[in-house]
Amino acid sequence: MNYLEGKIDFNGQIRCAKYMNYGILMSGVGAYIAGWFAQDSYLSIIVFFILAAVVGIICIPAWPMYNRKPLQFQKAKK
Amino acid sequence: MLLDTTSNRISAFFSKLSSMLILLCAIITLQNLVENPSAEKILPATVHYAKYKPARFYHAFHNKRQNYAQIKFDLDADFSNLWTWNTKHIVVYLVASYPTEKHDVNNIVVWDRILSTSEESHLQLENTLSNLHAHPFNEYSNDFSNLKANYTMHWTVSPKLGFLTWGSGTPSLAVPFTKV
Numbered sequence: 001m002n003y004l005e006g007k008i009d010f011n012g013q014i015r016c017a018k019y020m021n022y023g024i025l026m027s028g029v030g031a032y033i034a035g036w037f038a039q040d041s042y043l044s045i046i047v048f049f050i051l052a053a054v055v056g057i058i059c060i061p062a063w064p065m066y067n068r069k070p071l072q073f074q075k076a077k078k
Numbered sequence: 079m080l081l082d083t084t085s086n087r088i089s090a091f092f093s094k095l096s097s098m099l100i101l102l103c104a105i106i107t108l109q110n111l112v113e114n115p116s117a118e119k120i121l122p123a124t125v126h127y128a129k130y131k132p133a134r135f136y137h138a139f140h141n142k143r144q145n146y147a148q149i150k151f152d153l154d155a156d157f158s159n160l161w162t163w164n165t166k167h168i169v170v171y172l173v174a175s176y177p178t179e180k181h182d183v184n185n186i187v188v189w190d191r192i193l194s195t196s197e198e199s200h201l202q203l204e205n206t207l208s209n210l211h212a213h214p215f216n217e218y219s220n221d222f223s224n225l226k227a228n229y230t231m232h233w234t235v236s237p238k239l240g241f242l243t244w245g246s247g248t249p250s251l252a253v254p255f256t257k258v
Contacts, residue, residue: 006084039163041238
């Protein structure tokens with residue numbers, strides 16, 4: 001159950017938020033540019049979903065790079 | 079936004095994704111509103127004749143025996159200027175318009191066509207008959223003898239992302255109805 005929760009440490013959360021924000025913004029901009037060059041509106045939406053899926057693979061699962069300093073809880077006091 | 083567990087990260091990711099998708103569609107729609115191409119080279123239709131005779135259409139709204147009219151016309155219209163990167167198709171239709179004693183304006187669609195690509199948008203038709211199965215042309219008072227109708231081209235541009243726009247061409251000269 002602890003492994004399925006996928007907890008990451010605080011620095012990892014900050015970096016994951018940064019990657020998510022910039023990644024989705026850049027995928028939106030890239031989708032518009034790709035659709036403009038191909039002269040097709042449908043391609044914009046398809047490219048947007050593909051780029052957003054790449055960002056999702058980077059950000060959602062609990063990779064070890066987000067968990068370099070795992071949280072140490074204190075022992076329970078009696 | 080909270081990002082400590084996987085379910086929290088999934089929910090934050092999908093909220094940002096939907097916000098960005100709405101923004102992308104809004105930008106494309108605004109761009110479609112700003113650049114509005116207009117068609118110039120649309121000549122009025124040349125109508126050869128408009129004939130009527132009594133008939134019974136079983137698929138029509140009333141299957142009683144009444145007068146139905148058919149038009150034979152030429153067409154030379156270029157719709158290529160209306161195509162942008164955001165156009166899905168253009169619906170083109172020919173409208174007959176005539177006044178009667180009871181009502182000032184009666185409009186009826188006589189023929190239509192859907193243009194799916196920019197290359198087939200230059201219509202050059204000769205001696206085409208109006209579509210009596212899809213658009214039955216009957217008059218409510220069943221009296222075509224004293225009427226004159228003029229014919230105009232209308233079009234509807236339907237975009238891939240955005241709002242529908244309509245337009246119309248110049249009307250042709252008035253043509254009376256003759257009995258077959």
